[in-house]
Amino acid sequence: MTKTEQLQRDLDYIAGAVRRRDQAVGIPALYLFWAAAVLVGFASADFAPRITGLYWFVVGIGGGLFSWWMGERDDRRRGIRDQALGRRYGLHWLLAGVAYFLTGLPMFVHGPSPDAASAFLLTTGIVYGLAGVHLDRPLLWCGLLAFAGYIALVALSLAYAWTITGVLIAACLVLAAVFAARVRTAATPQ
């Protein structure tokens, strides 16, 4: 084997190791947690709209802290502590929290309205869609479903559009959990 061939093999080995680390799929338990949270939270907008704001205030902040703790725990168990990636996750979801707060601001100032409520779905589409592009790919589909729900809510005025969208996003998150669990199982050495 020539020196160049040896060098090529070494670089292939290193590139292979780096590429294996690039497959971010998320934490299955977290997807399931948010599937349940979204299902209840979105359905509450149709069936018990008075508790929806309080529900998302508690579950949004509590769930965010729970997600952060789970992420830390997962990193420690998997043996990789990527602080730059952690900061990226933190910043994304912090901005998502700010976006949700600003989306709800007109409702706090002028009172509830269907138009302001549907804007939450648009924000969800952007937040989840961008999370899918920049962080965990399965979330992209949840974002696209939220956009579809927004169109249904605004253009078609469907009955129970919130609940239907919640069910679809929850189903998407469950599928993401199954996909993530499979990828993780495949990556675990026998």
Added chain:
Amino acid sequence: MKALDGLDPAFEHRARLAIAVLLARHGEISFARFKQELALTDGNLGAQLRRLEDDGYLALRRDFVDRKPVTWYALSKPGRKALDTHLSALRAVIAASGA
């Protein structure tokens, strides 16, 4: 060739170069995770890590995860600088070879 002078002997072994590249990208990685990513035996991986540690390129931290001891490795400042220099030299070698 002048570019060859920039190559660092500590990174001449592909496993050591892979360790440094992974650490440069991901911050801190445990011994067990390296073993899984690089498909090396305990002895081989330990020897490669020790070599980088002896050169002052690695920083170690010991911790417990689920009551089990875990050793975390990170690239030290000299290690990051040496890796940058080595990778620049590698690029120069490849460019000079006309690949």
